[in-house]
Amino acid sequence: MFTETPHVRRKQRQEAAAQWIFCGMTASMIVPLMLIVGYLIVKAWPSLNLGFLIDVPVRGMTAGGIWPALVGTIYLVVLSLAVAAPVGVLAAVYLNEYARDNWFNRIINLAVINLAGVPSIVHALFGLGAFVYAARFGLSIISASLTLAIMTLPVIIASTREALASVPRSFREACWNVGATRWQTVKSVVLPNSISGILTGIILQVSRAAGETAPIMFTGAVFYKAVQKGDLFPYGLRDQCMALSMHLFTLSTQVPNVKESVQFATAVVLVGSVLFVNATAIVVRGYLRSRKKW
Amino acid sequence: MNTHPTSSAVTEGLAVRGARRPVWVVLGERALEVVIYLCGISAIIFVLSIFFFVFKEAVPILRDPHFHLSQFLFSDQWYPTSEVNKRYGVLAMIAGTVSVTTLAILIAVPFGLGAAIYLSEFCGGRVKETLKVIIELLAAIPSVVWGFIGLTVMSRLIVKYTGAAVGVNVLNGGIILALMCLPIIVSIGEDALKAVPDSYREAGVALGATRWQLIRHVLLPAAKTGLLAAVLLGVGRGVGETMAVLMATGHAVQIPHSLLDPVRTLTANIAAELGEAPANSAHYQVLFLIGVLLFVMTFVVNLTADLIVRGIRSK
Numbered sequence: 238m239f240t241e242t243p244h245v246r247r248k249q250r251q252e253a254a255a256q257w258i259f260c261g262m263t264a265s266m267i268v269p270l271m272l273i274v275g276y277l278i279v280k281a282w283p284s285l286n287l288g289f290l291i292d293v294p295v296r297g298m299t300a301g302g303i304w305p306a307l308v309g310t311i312y313l314v315v316l317s318l319a320v321a322a323p324v325g326v327l328a329a330v331y332l333n334e335y336a337r338d339n340w341f342n343r344i345i346n347l348a349v350i351n352l353a354g355v356p357s358i359v360h361a362l363f364g365l366g367a368f369v370y371a372a373r374f375g376l377s378i379i380s381a382s383l384t385l386a387i388m389t390l391p392v393i394i395a396s397t398r399e400a401l402a403s404v405p406r407s408f409r410e411a412c413w414n415v416g417a418t419r420w421q422t423v424k425s426v427v428l429p430n431s432i433s434g435i436l437t438g439i440i441l442q443v444s445r446a447a448g449e450t451a452p453i454m455f456t457g458a459v460f461y462k463a464v465q466k467g468d469l470f471p472y473g474l475r476d477q478c479m480a481l482s483m484h485l486f487t488l489s490t491q492v493p494n495v496k497e498s499v500q501f502a503t504a505v506v507l508v509g510s511v512l513f514v515n516a517t518a519i520v521v522r523g524y525l526r527s528r529k530k531w
Numbered sequence: 532m533n534t535h536p537t538s539s540a541v542t543e544g545l546a547v548r549g550a551r552r553p554v555w556v557v558l559g560e561r562a563l564e565v566v567i568y569l570c571g572i573s574a575i576i577f578v579l580s581i582f583f584f585v586f587k588e589a590v591p592i593l594r595d596p597h598f599h600l601s602q603f604l605f606s607d608q609w610y611p612t613s614e615v616n617k618r619y620g621v622l623a624m625i626a627g628t629v630s631v632t633t634l635a636i637l638i639a640v641p642f643g644l645g646a647a648i649y650l651s652e653f654c655g656g657r658v659k660e661t662l663k664v665i666i667e668l669l670a671a672i673p674s675v676v677w678g679f680i681g682l683t684v685m686s687r688l689i690v691k692y693t694g695a696a697v698g699v700n701v702l703n704g705g706i707i708l709a710l711m712c713l714p715i716i717v718s719i720g721e722d723a724l725k726a727v728p729d730s731y732r733e734a735g736v737a738l739g740a741t742r743w744q745l746i747r748h749v750l751l752p753a754a755k756t757g758l759l760a761a762v763l764l765g766v767g768r769g770v771g772e773t774m775a776v777l778m779a780t781g782h783a784v785q786i787p788h789s790l791l792d793p794v795r796t797l798t799a800n801i802a803a804e805l806g807e808a809p810a811n812s813a814h815y816q817v818l819f820l821i822g823v824l825l826f827v828m829t830f831v832v833n834l835t836a837d838l839i840v841r842g843i844r845s846k
Contacts, residue, residue, distance in 0.1 A: 255743035259648050363584050366588045448676070
């Protein structure tokens, strides 16, 4: 019969202690987050309603809604992804389907990784130097979207590559063996089988583009712009625009006497939309992964 | 890598059987492949052009006889708009960046690695999936929102519990930055632990080791380079972070002496002053020079982290 020696008991205590400590560490990361999000919502509650979304800011931005900022963010996100998504996907196609494993390819990989690590404020400097001045786009939605596009590009490349790499090699070989060229294989076998993964990767970048502030601050976003309430197309491409992230920064640091609930409601709308988009993408990804047959 | 078997036998065989495609289709495909190639090398083009454009704007100040690079790096005198004696020393901001990032890493590393160990060794199945989703969502919170949290929630807590005069300081920025670095440390750290072969764990368990002993004596040593890479990527994120530190660290250009001193980081300095500096003035050029400095710093950190990760994968 096996009896517990003090040594065994000590080991068991150690085991339990380790489990609790690591569990506690994980919890201490997540619990404050929940508390903070809860606090934001409670503080924002008085201002959170549909009117807040479609109203324009009034009384020197101390009250009213966020419509111009909301539309501006949609403009910036759509335009930047319209540029970054095709370039990013094709770049990933090149890296995964065409490139051979040599030094040049390794340099491209290094460039992708370093592009992802460039600080957002350096992207802002680049956007100012390259798009605003050198390309003469001026402070405009175009400049800001292009800056955002370059920022999101490396992550789109990385997520698309992952999606492409998950298509089994045997699929490609089957296609090559019936005489298809590389592009035909990519078009009719690789892309259709990885499109869901590619799309989730792009959707995850929607929230990133929507949340960034520094890159658009000096390339096209402004503190305030007069816009009609509920106007869907208030900006031209060469105009400057308001953006949700920038608006939160402005309300919390630049404008005195803003109603507290307006600040918090802006933060909640920004976090809420970002988390909603991401959660949707994650759920879709999980569903598609579970359906995958290979 | 998936390389196509372009053996001439295959293509010739097709041609012989009359499967030749119209010229415009072939040419169209060629053109498309050129476009794909250009997109493929776009990352290199963009990295080089970021360096080129940021450096180009900073060049005139380097040629200025009144400007000394050593003074730029080693002086804490930052008076860019002084009428009589303009001085551009960024030492105080380097100290700001270093202090905030160090504090953030000191907080984030134990918790991040602890969470990574918990995720990879203690929990499984549904709990693990849920936690990973939460961490992914945590990573998605925009930095301006973190800054807002620092400015409103955290600063009040700090004033209340430490009695500091202002709530926006090194401590505030460090905590906020730690929360922002955590997800990346956890996810890369978990990858590193996952990369340790299961046979190591089995050998440990077979010897009667507890899970704690296994972690302490087997997993941590085996995964240490990967964990180091996770920490380095956290550092890279911390150094480059702009909006959150701009809003949470206060606005004093000074070398901090305590956790409760407000500071200004390199990134925050650019964000705060670029709007006021007239284009092509010396002040504007110096801000771009700070940009070059940041670019080089993060480049080195990320490159090192990448080399470490690559080293592990090739093993």
